[in-house]
Amino acid sequence: MAVRLRVDQLTVMRRQSAAIDRLELQIDGAELVALVGPNGAGKTTLLRTLSGLIAPQQGSITLLGTDITHLAPEERVKRGLVHVPEGRRLFGALSVAENLELGCWCHGDRDLGRVLGWLPELQSLLEQPAGSLSTAEAQLCAVGRALAANPAVLLIDEISLGLAPAAASRLFSLLPELVSTGMAVLFVEQDVGRALSVADRVYALDRGRVVAAGPPGELLVHKAFRDFELGG
Amino acid sequence: MSTFVESTLTTLCLYVVVAQSWNLIGGLAGYASFGQVAFYGVGGYAVALLMLDASLSFWVALPLAALVAGAYGLLLGLPLLRLRGEYFAVATLVAAAATQALAAWQPAFTSQGAGLTITTVGTHQTTPYLGAGGFTLLFAGLAAFSVGVVAVLTHTRLGYALRVIRDDERLARAVGVRAGWTKLTAFAVSAALAGLAGGASAFRLVTVTPGQMFDPTITVLTIAMVVLGGAGTVFGPVIGAVALTALTTAVDAVLPSSRDLVLALVILAAVVFVPRGLGRSGHMVRLFAPLTELRRPRQRPLLR
Amino acid sequence: MSSALANGALGGGLIGLAAAGFTALWRLTGVLNLAQGALMIAGAYATWAVAAALDAPAGLLVALLVGGLIGYALQRGLLNLLLGQPGYLALAGTFSVGLALDSLATLLFSNDYRVVPSVITTTVITLGPLHLVAAGLVAFCCAALATGALGHLLRHTHFGLALRAASIDRDAGRLTGLPVPALFGVAAALSAAAATFAGGLLSLTGPFTATDGNQLLVLIAAAAMIGGAGRLWRAFAAGVLLGAIEGTVGYLAPAALTDALAIVILLAALALAPRARDALGRTGVGGLGGLS
Numbered sequence: 076m077a078v079r080l081r082v083d084q085l086t087v088m089r090r091q092s093a094a095i096d097r098l099e100l101q102i103d104g105a106e107l108v109a110l111v112g113p114n115g116a117g118k119t120t121l122l123r124t125l126s127g128l129i130a131p132q133q134g135s136i137t138l139l140g141t142d143i144t145h146l147a148p149e150e151r152v153k154r155g156l157v158h159v160p161e162g163r164r165l166f167g168a169l170s171v172a173e174n175l176e177l178g179c180w181c182h183g184d185r186d187l188g189r190v191l192g193w194l195p196e197l198q199s200l201l202e203q204p205a206g207s208l209s210t211a212e213a214q215l216c217a218v219g220r221a222l223a224a225n226p227a228v229l230l231i232d233e234i235s236l237g238l239a240p241a242a243a244s245r246l247f248s249l250l251p252e253l254v255s256t257g258m259a260v261l262f263v264e265q266d267v268g269r270a271l272s273v274a275d276r277v278y279a280l281d282r283g284r285v286v287a288a289g290p291p292g293e294l295l296v297h298k299a300f301r302d303f304e305l306g307g
Numbered sequence: 308m309s310t311f312v313e314s315t316l317t318t319l320c321l322y323v324v325v326a327q328s329w330n331l332i333g334g335l336a337g338y339a340s341f342g343q344v345a346f347y348g349v350g351g352y353a354v355a356l357l358m359l360d361a362s363l364s365f366w367v368a369l370p371l372a373a374l375v376a377g378a379y380g381l382l383l384g385l386p387l388l389r390l391r392g393e394y395f396a397v398a399t400l401v402a403a404a405a406t407q408a409l410a411a412w413q414p415a416f417t418s419q420g421a422g423l424t425i426t427t428v429g430t431h432q433t434t435p436y437l438g439a440g441g442f443t444l445l446f447a448g449l450a451a452f453s454v455g456v457v458a459v460l461t462h463t464r465l466g467y468a469l470r471v472i473r474d475d476e477r478l479a480r481a482v483g484v485r486a487g488w489t490k491l492t493a494f495a496v497s498a499a500l501a502g503l504a505g506g507a508s509a510f511r512l513v514t515v516t517p518g519q520m521f522d523p524t525i526t527v528l529t530i531a532m533v534v535l536g537g538a539g540t541v542f543g544p545v546i547g548a549v550a551l552t553a554l555t556t557a558v559d560a561v562l563p564s565s566r567d568l569v570l571a572l573v574i575l576a577a578v579v580f581v582p583r584g585l586g587r588s589g590h591m592v593r594l595f596a597p598l599t600e601l602r603r604p605r606q607r608p609l610l611r
Numbered sequence: 612m613s614s615a616l617a618n619g620a621l622g623g624g625l626i627g628l629a630a631a632g633f634t635a636l637w638r639l640t641g642v643l644n645l646a647q648g649a650l651m652i653a654g655a656y657a658t659w660a661v662a663a664a665l666d667a668p669a670g671l672l673v674a675l676l677v678g679g680l681i682g683y684a685l686q687r688g689l690l691n692l693l694l695g696q697p698g699y700l701a702l703a704g705t706f707s708v709g710l711a712l713d714s715l716a717t718l719l720f721s722n723d724y725r726v727v728p729s730v731i732t733t734t735v736i737t738l739g740p741l742h743l744v745a746a747g748l749v750a751f752c753c754a755a756l757a758t759g760a761l762g763h764l765l766r767h768t769h770f771g772l773a774l775r776a777a778s779i780d781r782d783a784g785r786l787t788g789l790p791v792p793a794l795f796g797v798a799a800a801l802s803a804a805a806a807t808f809a810g811g812l813l814s815l816t817g818p819f820t821a822t823d824g825n826q827l828l829v830l831i832a833a834a835a836m837i838g839g840a841g842r843l844w845r846a847f848a849a850g851v852l853l854g855a856i857e858g859t860v861g862y863l864a865p866a867a868l869t870d871a872l873a874i875v876i877l878l879a880a881l882a883l884a885p886r887a888r889d890a891l892g893r894t895g896v897g898g899l900g901g902l903s
Contacts (some may be wrong), residue, residue, distance in 0.1 A: 126786055152788035164783035166776045176769070177776050181788035185769075224788050308824045339699030341706070393643050396702050396772040400645070523825055524710060530703045559692075565718060571711035575689065578704040583694050 077140030126158035130155030155227030178223030320446035326544035334538035337473030342399030351501025351509035376502020402434035407521035537584025619858015627850025632805025646709035648828025654807025674811035681801025
């Protein structure tokens with residue numbers, strides 16, 4: 076089985092300086108991987124580059140053995156790489172059901188049963204305009220829209236930002252469920268403690284580079300990571 | 308000087324005037340007018356009528372024509388400058404068409420669309436025809452004047468106010484810029500400059516017709532010059548005028564019948580490849596990006 | 612005079628269809644396609660040429676195809692590249708496309724007036740006090756149907772849903788897997804096809820020439836502005852209204868005055884519509900997503 080997602084020597088320039096600097100990252104199979112780091116470390120830029128919204132200057136991105144570095148975002152979705160962007164970016168004027176159905180566009184099967192199985196909370200909201208949802212509901216809807224595309228790798232930016240603790244816990248409890256069905260999940264989380272407690276592996280980013288990577292247990296003794304956690 | 312050189316120089320200077328006229332409202336204030344030709348035409352008709360019916364000298368008629376065009380700018384600007392973006396662009400386009408229609412309809416103005424002929428020979432002439440060299444001098448003077456107007460305005464309170472309006476009109480109002488008055492002034496000055504160009508052209512052409520004086524192609528040509536050269540800069544429009552003069556002269560010499568077609572294609576190329584203009588720093592990066600980035604992974608536009 | 616008004620309104624239906632296409636693209640991508648008038652003439656020539664060899668319905672079909680192809684190429688080759696750039700670049704671009712189409716038509720067909728000869732062109736139907744030109748009536752019905760079909764496609768199909776989503780948020784659309792560049796291409800194809808189809812109908816009802824494009828554009832733009840970025844049928848109704856006014860004024864006064872009247876109506880409509888001043892102000896696309 077090919078490696079799920081592999082990032083090689085990835086470099087993204089923003090205003091003359093590297094926002095992502097020769098970054099290496101690999102997800103082998105169905106894992107729950109957290110991306111942590113201070114503001115401006117390049118977490119969001121990395122996710123946007125992976126999903127194709129930003130074109131990298133150097134390096135390659137390989138999904139399930141295929142080089143997707145130069146593919147359009149929608150092509151990446153078709154191949155199984157789906158990104159829940161920062162700020163959720165729901166289609167506010169459309170209903171929740173329509174948002175979820177649009178998530179199915181890449182494979183054409185508009186059955187929402189599987190998504191609603193994971194996120195039964197959305198069932199009662201289907202007819203509501205997505206713009207009228209609460210932050211927690213909107214985040215569920217955004218994840219649901221991404222899940223509708225049957226991702227092999229799911230990217231989630233700022234997974235718990237702005238959520239009440241209960242709502243955040245709800246989302247974090249969903250992640251292992253997704254992984255158990257064979258999905259790989261890469262998520263960005265501000266709260267390092269929480270990220271370490273749920274993730275199988277963690278990447279710590281600073282100034283566009285990976286400063287530490289590994290299972291949470293190993294990371295806690297890693298010097299660079301300790302410095303970074305104390306400092307950031 | 309040969310006639311060819313003189314007529315090319317005249318065209319160049321005419322282009323500079325209209326380009327600067329558009330630059331004021333479209334480049335500095337960010338209000339893209341698609342009806343600039345209306346003021347060019349009004350200026351032209353004003354000169355023709357003042358010389359024919361009022362028997363005024365051209366040298367009196369030309370400044371008056373600029374005033375008339377400026378006043379017409381005020382008149383149109385009052386309702387139109389309340390609109391923004393595309394609404395303004397299309398409203399000015401329609402306004403120019405309506406102005407042309409009026410010029411074609413009003414019998415007193417135009418002998419119903421057949422055109423007016425300014426008397427340039429015989430005992431009834433008010434001003435002797437200037438001849439090729441004379442017109443080159445006249446247009447060169449107007450071009451220098453228009454560049455001067457824009458250069459001076461850029462460094463006045465009005466110029467700063469216009470740029471604040473362009474970048475954020477709400478902010479401009481919040482910091483105390485009288486946006487309505489500022490825009491109206493710029494529009495009127497811009498209209499007056501276009502009127503000057505049209506008035507001088509009318510005398511040069513002798514015969515003015517609505518189809519010719521209000522040809523919307525003039526507007527697009529003007530916008531193309533400013534876009535190509537760099538909107539909102541003082542010398543950008545001059546660069547654009549030079550480029551388009553070279554182009555139109557070459558096309559007229561080689562393929563006169565497909566002039567509009569070639570022009571259209573060049574404008575398209577300008578819009579796609581140098582949207583920020585040749586007159587700005589950094590333009591070459593985009594223009595030559597396909598060449599310099601061959602060795603590196605290409606930076607592609609995300610929508611295609 | 613009432614007949615002049617009615618026949619003018621029927622002719623206005625063609626403007627209305629082209630304006631509906633214009634409005635659709637405007638709402639979905641934020642671009643005002645200033646080539647819409649030239650596209651109408653292109654459609655008229657396509658219909659005229661094919662009708663001479665085959666028949667009029669085949670000509671209309673070819674007009675639809677021609678419009679679709681030009682529209683798709685225009686969006687993929689030009690307008691998609693200009694998304695996010697100042698709006699006047701797209702306007703200048705589409706205007707020069709119109710100029711290119713106009714000059715191509717002039718080169719190919721010269722400036723002579725053309726009309727597709729047909730039986731119904733000269734037939735007159737009398738309805739009470741009204742004497743209606745049969746060809747105009749048929750063309751009006753076709754235009755109304757085409758406007759309805761376009762509206763249905765955008766509002767009630769899954770494709771229309773995807774298009775509206777893409778127009779709300781292009782990036783989010785792409786991240787959801789929508790092929791936004793192609794979707795916008797199809798939107799432009801539909802919009803241009805509306806214009807060429809209207810042009811085809813125009814060639815069946817009266818004479819046209821290569822240089823009519825600009826005048827048509829002014830009427831289309833005026834109708835779309837009066838309709839606002841609202842529903843398609845409002846643009847269609849505005850076209851009919853302009854046609855009726857043109858017919859009536861044309862009956863009473865010189866033809867050239869009608870354009871001047873169109874501007875007066877347009878300015879009044881814009882002055883009365885506060886959304887014109889704010890809605891598109893900053894982004895050029897704001898608030899265009901809800902196609903309801």
